[in-house]
Each structure stands twice: as C-alpha cells, then as structure tokens.
Amino acid sequence: MTKLLPLASAIALAFASHNVLAASTNFSSFTPIPSSVAAGSLAESAPFKFGSTNFSQVSVADRTTQLAAGQFNSGNWDMIDTNRTGPNAGRYLFTVFETSQAGIQRLDRQTGNTVTMWAAPAAAPALNSAVAFDASRWTPFGTYLTAEESWGSQPQPYGRLFELTNPLATNGIGNVVHHNAVARVSHEGLAFDKDNTLYFIDELNGGSIYKYRSATPNSGATYFDGGVNSVLRVGNGNTPNATGAFSWVPFTDAAGVGLPGSVSIVDPNGITSVDGRATTNVAAYKGTDYQRPEDLEIQTLANGDQILYVATTTTHEVYSMNLTTNTMNTFVSRSTIDLATGLAVGSALSNPDNLAIDAAGNIYIVEDQPGGQADIWFANDANRDGIAESVARWATLSTVGAEPTGLYFDVTNPNIAFVNVQHPSSGVDRMIQITAVPEPESYAMLLAGLGLVGAIARRRQRHR
Numbered sequence: 001m002t003k004l005l006p007l008a009s010a011i012a013l014a015f016a017s018h019n020v021l022a023a024s025t026n027f028s029s030f031t032p033i034p035s036s037v038a039a040g041s042l043a044e045s046a047p048f049k050f051g052s053t054n055f056s057q058v059s060v061a062d063r064t065t066q067l068a069a070g071q072f073n074s075g076n077w078d079m080i081d082t083n084r085t086g087p088n089a090g091r092y093l094f095t096v097f098e099t100s101q102a103g104i105q106r107l108d109r110q111t112g113n114t115v116t117m118w119a120a121p122a123a124a125p126a127l128n129s130a131v132a133f134d135a136s137r138w139t140p141f142g143t144y145l146t147a148e149e150s151w152g153s154q155p156q157p158y159g160r161l162f163e164l165t166n167p168l169a170t171n172g173i174g175n176v177v178h179h180n181a182v183a184r185v186s187h188e189g190l191a192f193d194k195d196n197t198l199y200f201i202d203e204l205n206g207g208s209i210y211k212y213r214s215a216t217p218n219s220g221a222t223y224f225d226g227g228v229n230s231v232l233r234v235g236n237g238n239t240p241n242a243t244g245a246f247s248w249v250p251f252t253d254a255a256g257v258g259l260p261g262s263v264s265i266v267d268p269n270g271i272t273s274v275d276g277r278a279t280t281n282v283a284a285y286k287g288t289d290y291q292r293p294e295d296l297e298i299q300t301l302a303n304g305d306q307i308l309y310v311a312t313t314t315t316h317e318v319y320s321m322n323l324t325t326n327t328m329n330t331f332v333s334r335s336t337i338d339l340a341t342g343l344a345v346g347s348a349l350s351n352p353d354n355l356a357i358d359a360a361g362n363i364y365i366v367e368d369q370p371g372g373q374a375d376i377w378f379a380n381d382a383n384r385d386g387i388a389e390s391v392a393r394w395a396t397l398s399t400v401g402a403e404p405t406g407l408y409f410d411v412t413n414p415n416i417a418f419v420n421v422q423h424p425s426s427g428v429d430r431m432i433q434i435t436a437v438p439e440p441e442s443y444a445m446l447l448a449g450l451g452l453v454g455a456i457a458r459r460r461q462r463h464r
Contacts, residue, residue: 025359025414026054026436028378032340032392035348039372042398044428047371047421049396054437060418061107061114061431072119074099077420077429079136079295079354080406083167086142090412094167095420095431096133096146100124104133104146104164104174107431117174118164127269130176131158135200136406137190141220143167147187149203154275157267159184161200163224179224181256182212183276184265189296189355193306193323196223201293205314206240208232208280208287209321215254226255231280231287232321234328240289241315243328251276251285261285291315297355297363298323301384311352313368318352318379320386329386332365332379339380339392349377349391356407359414364394366407371399371424376407395434401425 030051037049045059066073076098083092093107103119120130134149144167150158161182165175185202192198196217200210214227229252234242237249251262252274258264262285263278280287291314298308305324309331312319320331332352338345353368361384365377378394381387397404402424410416415436422429 025362025409026438027358027394027409027415027417028360028362029054029436030378030392030394032338033375033394033396034340035396036373036375036393037396037398039370039398040400044399044421044424044426044430046432047397047399047402047430048404048419048432048434049398050434051392051394052436055395056435056437058433058435059430060109060112060433063427063429066105066114066116071105071114071116072103073097073105073116074101074103074119075427075429076423077105077431078134078405078422080408080418080420080431081136081138081144082408082411083142083144084138084411085140086168088168090410092168093408093418093431094136094138094144094164095406096136098132098134098149098422100129100131102130102133102146102148104144104176106167106172115172117167117169117172118176127157129157130160130162133162134188134203135161135190137192138167139163139220139223140192140196141223143220145190147190147200149186149188151186151204151277154278155265155267157269157271159186159276160273161187161190161224180271180273181224181226181229183210183229183252183274183279185210185276188294189310191296191298191308193298193308194300199296199298199308201296201310202277202280203292203294204277205291206289207277207291207293208289209293209310210276210280210287211248228252228254229256229274229276231276231285232328233286234288237286237288241291241312241317242288243319243330246288246321246326246328249280249285249287251279259285290319294352294368295354295366297357299357299361307384307386309355309363311355311365313351313353316349316352318355318363318365318388322386327386331363331381331386332377332388332391336379336388337390339390345391348375348393352377353403354405354407356409356417358409358417363388364407365391366404366419368403368405371397371402374403376404376419397421399424399426 101123132150135147144164209232230248308321318332351368354366374397376395379388
C-alpha cells in the first residue's frame with residue numbers, strides 16, 4: 001500500500017489540476033477589444049469577433065434549416081435558457097420567437113435536432129394569437145416560462161406570462177398555459193430567487209420592477225394559482241432611476257386579485273387581469289420608474305446574499321439589487337471605467353439589454369444595437385459589492401441588421417456558451433455556440449502533471 005501512495009498522489013495532482021480548470025472558466029481570460037467590428041465584415045455563420053483567439057464559434061441552429069425541415073419558424077429568435085434541473089440537465093436549449101406569431105423552439109444538444117414545440121395558432125391581431133415572446137426562464141419545478149413583450153391601448157390581450165408545462169416531451173409537442181395571477185406588463189426578464197419568488201419588469205420608459213410571491217412557493221402544480229404581486233419602491237417612489245434603500249409595495253392579495261384602488265381590465269378574450277403598469281402609477285401603489293428595464297439575472301454571493309441585476313436600455317445602465325439588505329446600486333453606467341482605455345466608457349456602452357452570468361459569477365452585458373455596433377461587455381466586480389470597477393468589450397457582432405441576444409453560459413460546462421443572432425437583414429436568425437479553450441500555460445500545467453505520473457510509473461517499473 002505504501003508504495004502506491006506516490007503514484008496515487010501524482011495521479012490525484014494531475015487530475016486535481018484538470019478539475020480546477022474544468023470548475024473555473026476561460027471566458028474571463030481575454031484582451032479588451034478597443035472598438036466594434038465593421039458591419040458585414042464576418043461571415044454570418046461565424047459573426048463574432050472575440051477578445052481572445054482561444055474562443056471559437058459555430059452555428060448550431062439557423063432559421064433556414066428549420067424552414068427547410070418543415071418547421072414553423074417566424075424568426076426573431078430571442079432569449080435562451082436550458083433545462084437546468086433533472087437527470088438530463090443542460091441537454092436542451094429553449095428559445096422563443098419575438099414576432100406577431102410567437103412560438104417556442106427546443107434544440108436537443110445530443111442529437112442536434114431543433115423542433116418548434118409550440119406556436120400561436122394565428123398572428124396578431126387575432127384573439128387567439130400570442131405575440132413577441134421574449135422572456136426565457138426554467139422554473140424550479142422543471143417547467144419553462146416565457147412572456148409577451150407587448151403592450152397597447154387597453155383593453156388589449158397581451159402582456160401575459162405563459163408556462164410550457166412539458167418542456168421535455170419526447171414527441172416535441174408542447175403544452176402552453178397562460179397564468180393570469182401574474183400582473184400584466186410588457187415582459188422581458190424573469191428570475192427566481194432562492195425562496196422561489198419570481199421577479200419581472202415592465203419594459204417601458206418609466207417602467208417598474210416587480211415580484212410575484214406565490215401562495216404555494218414550493219408547489220409547481222399550484223405555484224401560479226395565486227400570489228401577491230408587489231412593485232419596487234426606492235424612497236417614496238417619486239424619484240426616477242433612484243438608488244438606495246428600497247421596499248416592496250403589494251398591489252394584489254394572496255389570490256392575485258387587485259387590492260382596492262388598483263386597476264383591472266377585462267381583455268378582448270373576456271379575461272379579467274390586474275394591469276401592473278396602470279396600477280403602479282396610482283399614488284398608493286407607486287413604483288420607482290426606470291427607463292426601459294429589460295433583462296434580469298440573479299446570483300448568490302458567498303455570504304448567502306442574493307443580487308438581482310437589472311439592465312435599463314434608455315439610460316445605458318445596469319443596476320444591482322441586494323435582496324437581503326434591500327439596497328439598490330448602480331452596477332454599471334457610462335461613468336464606469338473601460339479597461340481598453342482607462343477612461344470612462346461613455347457612449348461606447350449603448351443600450352444594454354440582456355445579461356448573463358458565467359461559471360465564475362462574472363456578469364456580461366449584451367447591447368441592443370445593430371451589427372457593427374452591437375457589443376457584449378464583461379463587467380469586473382472583483383469584490384462582489386454590486387458596483388463594477390470596470391467593463392471591457394468581450395465580443396462584437398458583425399451581422400448586418402442583427403443584434404446579439406440571449407447569451408447563456410452552459411450549466412454543464414463552464415467553457416461553453418450560446419447566443420442568438422436576432423432579426424438579421426438576411427432573415428436567417430442563428431444560435432451560435434462559443435467555446436473557450438484553456439490558455440497554453442494551463443495545458444502545460446496539466447501535461448506536466450501527467451508527465452509526472454508517467455515518470456513515477458516508469459521509475460516503479462525499473463525498481464521491480
């Protein structure tokens with residue numbers, strides 16, 4: 001037994017080195033890109049310029065292929081999520097169509113097959129339509145949520161939240177249910193905290209941030225049967241874009257029914273709903289206004305605090321909300337230092353829209369801009385205090401007429417990510433897989449460890 005210990009230790013050392021690499025991410029190792037790539041200068045099948053030659057890209061799905069396969073596909077592919085839980089976690093990628101005839105598609109990473117699981121029966125303005133799906137979020141209960149980023153003069157049927165109840169269906173046919181207990185707004189980002197509270201936004205100049213606390217937060221079967229809707233209020237709620245201490249103001253009861261003074265509508269389909277936008281402009285329920293809040297992401301810090309990140313497009317900002325201390329900070333703004341120049345990033349950062357978090361907890365900010373201007377930024381918040389010290393241009397998109405959207409870092413591999421290229425002028429929406437390989441010195445460490453294993457094995461052979 002004693003003679004085996006040096007060899008076992010060497011093997012453990014080598015594989016420990018490998019596991020350390022696998023548990024971290026190589027996406028944070030890059031050189032800041034000084035400016036956007038020229039529009040149309042790269043192939044649409046490999047449309048990104050990256051800050052590292054160790055990043056590679058491949059198109060894993062595209063709209064032309066789906067149409068040729070006879071799949072309904074209205075395009076405008078938006079945000080991405082995966083089946084984050086269960087025995088096949090990470091196998092499927094879900095994305096949605098942000099069009100007048102919305103839908104949900106699923107990519108099977110094992111087979112490479114993409115299917116449209118559900119599509120609205122008709123395009124707007126038909127009463128049985130569903131429009132502008134944008135949100136994309138796996139639930140703690142093994143289902144999938146999306147919602148409409150759409151609004152209009154009341155009464156109108158949109159601003160709804162939907163659940164795909166059978167996202168893993170082997171036949172690829174989805175069952176979609178509208179959940180009316182969540183107040184109607186123009187949806188985009190969705191996020192669950194550790195207590196299964198659902199956060200959402202109203203995508204509007206003057207839109208607010210909301211949460212839904214289910215009456216049965218641990219039951220997927222009844223989660224959307226009723227719950228309290230609340231709006232974020234910083235201070236007295238009357239100062240737009242405010243930071244500091246915040247509170248939550250409920251405007252429905254535990255059944256999801258509007259409290260006295262709230263605003264409800266009866267939509268053209270005969271459904272009574274709480275109008276979140278109108279209600280939270282009423283003095284009693286006044287929420288703090290932000291300028292086009294968009295995507296949401298949530299992370300848990302080492303001390304157990306949870307931070308909710310919110311992108312606001314019009315003011316070119318990202319906010320961080322500590323849900324434990326009830327404090328709102330500006331995470332990134334145009335005053336944040338650009339690592340490429342050492343100066344304030346200024347107008348180089350424009351229209352932050354989507355957010356993503358890698359395996360190491362780094363935040364990425366995706367711009368809503370056309371190709372040739374659309375960038376993805378890496379935010380450096382080394383001490384995790386909710387205020388980034390700097391940002392750096394991590395990637396930039398060339399495709400004419402398109403924007404990057406839905407950046408998602410693989411939950412099963414810290415060095416794989418996916419991003420959609422939405423509404424290009426060519427009409428060929430795509431999903432791009434990005435892979436980050438280790439730096440050469442990382443390979444050297446692993447090879448050195450394996451070399452040590454070989455040397456010890458040879459020495460044992462000689463001394464037999």
